[in-house]
Amino acid sequence: MDGHQENSVKIRQLEAFRALILRQTVTRAAQMLHVSQPAVTRLINDLEADVGFALFDRTNGRLYPTPEGMVLFEEVERSFAGLDRIAQTAEQIKSLRRGSLHIAGAPAMALEFLPSVLTGFMREHPGINTTLLIHASSIVIDLVVGRRCDVGFIAHPLTHHGVNIESIHSAPMRCILPHGHRLAGKAVITPEDLRGESFISFPKEFDARMLIDGLFAQRRIDRVMTSESQLSAAICVLVQHGAGVALIDQITAHYARDRVVVKPFEPTILSEFALVTSNQHPVSSLAGAFVDYAKSRMIEMFPAASPPR
Template sequence: MTASDLRLRQIEAFRAVMLRHTVTRAAASLHISQPAVSRLIADLESRVGFVLFERQQGRLVPTAEARVLFEEVERAFVGLDRITQAAQQIRAMRRGSLRVAGSPAVALDLLPAVIARFVETHPGIDVTLLAHSATTVVDKVASGQCDVGLIAEPIPHHAVRSERLADAVMRCIVPRGHRLARKPALRPADLRGERFISFPLSFDARSAIDRVFVDHDVSRDLVVEAQLSQAIVALVANGAGVALIDPVTAAYARQRVAVKPFEPAVPDHFYIVTPASQPLSVACDAFVGDMREAFSTLVAG
């Protein structure tokens, strides 16, 4: 006899009789007829090659062999119960894991805020947060090392889906107490001759910013370059100059610097990246929804 000789329904009928002690109650628990239970037990006895129950005064009494078999059946069903429970927990987002990667512009403030709310709502989900360059974030999602990423520039890759989030624009930041901090909005002419902190020339954001000032024939004193928006905020807060930065970083920098609208608008786009070859888990799909909502709320403020 091999494992394939046994049928799950036969094992279920045997377990039900052992637990309920009568065919009537076993049949009721399985939602089948009493003759069907008796037939399943008879088939199982034929397969295993020994008697499982003896009738004594109208009652079914399990044999010694049945008791030994029942111990193994219970071990198996405990495992099945655990699998069922795990599936229910995963479906209800009470169990699982989520690996999130983000560019520094979002990984240091926005994503921690989203994750904090997410784990509060779904305490069974373990979350890992990684901060990398946009290219590395895309590579990690493409290779399956991360479930979802949020980046501040478009990085095409055949193995990921990229979803552009709500339109956003850069903000101008100046030191608190600076003469420009009193203006409701700033224009290129307002920054003429100001010490200006820039992104490196290799950054798309740098090109977009420089183009605006060239178009308006405004010269700036380009004194410092920095890769990270957070570093630019620190430089401005310490009086090194003024800058244009992404709206996410700007939203979290209001305690350190004066944040002002800038006209004409300099677009700044953010992208959610997910694997192209597989559907999102229930938890990941919910997290993506939370990211969309949090981003839209933040950049609208």
């Protein structure tokens, strides 16, 4: 058949053809399609005219598929199976059981909190696949701007014209000590308690470092600055092995509480975490559902967190 004939075959004709073979009579085919019997007969006649050969033998008032009709039926079945898969995929996407989720996070959130949250989310939405990237906050923002991830989680507020930044967690930093430390029995640690202590810091360019150093300078309290690391998780390991004491964010301290002694610190120095989304492109339904899930888990795990400013 020529191109005109190929293009003239309509989906409704193929539905009638398929229904007639599956149900074997025009009456039952019409019931399957919820149309009249004459409509089925007309669709079959039109299809035969379009393809240019007989699809059924008409014997004693009954229709029997011709060999050519059965060959065509096999192809139609494959096509309808593909349509069923498309419909099924659409339903899975709608019900958040299909799709890809790309998350990027700063280490303080992405080493422990985000993997645990992501696992719970995947349990509730089987069938999705996920990617978790761990980068510095500035790179997380670049990934969101470049559409290489759906949403990002950063460890301190930054500004960028291409993204929306929403504070999702703000809480006082914690003091961490090695087990057996002389201050381990104190309920609250103050700057005066840490006079002369070996201290592990963030790098000088970090906002938290500037806040901490400013507080100790204001009170004229000297520490022994022994080590630096940009990763709060690495600082925890240094403290665990006795390299010194430190101030870190509440989330990292929560996951390190079995390895180090975690104490409240006063006066309050806040650490803040924020959600990053593109202001050029809306997040997918799947990414939006993950954000809601992550926020609810944050509230459950850190009920003492101050409300975002």
